[in-house]
Amino acid sequence: MGGVARVVVVGAGLGGLAAAARLAATGHAVTVLEQAPQVGGKLGWYGRDGHGFDTGPSLVTLPQVLEDLFAATGAPLSEVLPLQRLDPAVAYRFADGTTTAMPGHLEDVPARLDADLGPGSGAQWAGLLTRAEAMWRATEQPFLRTPLAGAATLARLARDTADVRTIAPGRTLRGLGAAYLTDPRLRMLLDRYATYSGSDPRRAPAALLTVPYAEQAFGSWYVPGGLRRLPEAVAARAVERGAVVRTDAAVTEVLVTAGRAAGVRLADGEVVPADVVVCNADAASLYGRLLPPQAPVRRARTALRRVTPSSSGFVLLLALRGRTPGLAHHTVLFPTDYDAEFDALFGGRGRRGSPKRPVADPTVYVSAPDDPATRPDEDSESWFVLVNAPRHEPGAGVDWTAPGLADRYADQLLATMAARGLDVRDRLRWRVVRTPADLERETASPGGSIYGTSSNGARAAFLRPANASPLPGLFLVGGSSHPGGGLPLVTLSAEIVAGLVGPA
Structure with missing residues (x-):
């Protein structure tokens, strides 16, 4: 200038x-x-009675x-x-009762998946991440660190045909995952990364495969306090x-x-x-x-x-008595039918105009840092609980200010957590409910969209x-x-x- x-x-x-x-x-x-x-x-941050909660992102990647x-x-x-490196980064519980925890270092992941999900699981995931690493190397400089310039950006990415094949511009995250992963639980692990940008894995581009690669190759980190x-x-x-x-x-x-x-x-x-x-x-x-x-x-x-605007989130801040043995920093509780969640978030099979609704049986994310700054004493826990939710759209979708809706849904989520092995209802000191409408009011994000625009569609990143x-x-x-x-x-x-x- x-x-x-x-x-x-x-x-x-x-x-x-x-x-x-x-x-x-x-x-x-x-x-x-x-x-x-x-x-x-x-x-954001919410504090009360010695309990403290990060109310937004709960980990740092790409430090x-x-x-x-x-x-x-x-x-x-x-x-x-x-910064404190998390190991394990995330613990997962599937609807069939099996569990695994994603180690904090990439080289440890295959053995853990083999042990928890069966022989061969680790090799499948490793094969997928080898492809993801190639995608990362092809896109980091020309895309992530360079201004967007429409067709010129596409031309930079297409500087050789090998890069184009690696990025798989016409394929979805779900579609590419299916080519590498046969275990439905591994496919769920991959689908989850679409939600990092508030997107539907059935429509999000295969290039989102770079997200799990970056997370596992460079680590997940927490800021004490x-x-x-x-x-x-x-x-x-x-x-x-x-x-x-x-x-x-x-x-x-x-x-x-x-x-x-x-x-x-x-x-x-x-x-x-x-x-x-x-x-x-x-x-x-x-x-x-x-x-x-x-x-x-x-x-x-x-x-x-x-x-397509990104999805939003429905949050519970739970002040709990007692401690949970073996609790990871992050825990993800998967539902039986993941597609039903994306149908609810984006309407139908992701088609515009189909009715959106609160997810009946959602994936539940629990962030529970083992950090003295978040609790009043050693016999307490502060849990940030998030589920993906459709945006606040009165008249056109879900009106999250409708009388009684937020509390009814909060009760339903606590029951869902209990059914999946994390029942904290008898340990609850108090709870705070935060809906997409609250997020819209506090951050001026339309409808409470967490990530602005989603990555739904093959060309979404370029739009x-x-x-x-x-x-x-x-x-x-x-x-x-x-x-x-x-x-x-x-x-x-x-x-x-x-x-x-x-x-x-």
């Missing part, structure tokens, strides 16, 4: 904060505006991305925030480099002057002028609500209407909103823009945007 730019960052989620830190470190005058009373976005961020902006990550410490540390780094972070500052409009972004207007009428606006709000909110109707972004708005908007001076970071949702990808989006803006 050349010269010091006045940069306004809309939203203090991890993507916005990382962009602020990088841009401030390269000499720009950066102001971050966050509607909530605290930074973090979906990386190198965070190490790159901190190294580029000041003191290294190791001096600021310790809770992942909420991550955005706090990045915000502190941004301020250290000269950025200003303002909370309780809701942006209601991105201003356009002479055909380029010129600043923002706040809810109280204050105008904050800028040469560059970096939007960490959901792309649907940006293009649908924050930009004036006459803004030159018609094609971006049209493209956004062609993608995701680009980091450089069609409006000069306006850039997008965060899970609803390229390269996608999840902590490492939103952090990479900030790296891409900082590169597009350039140093002062």
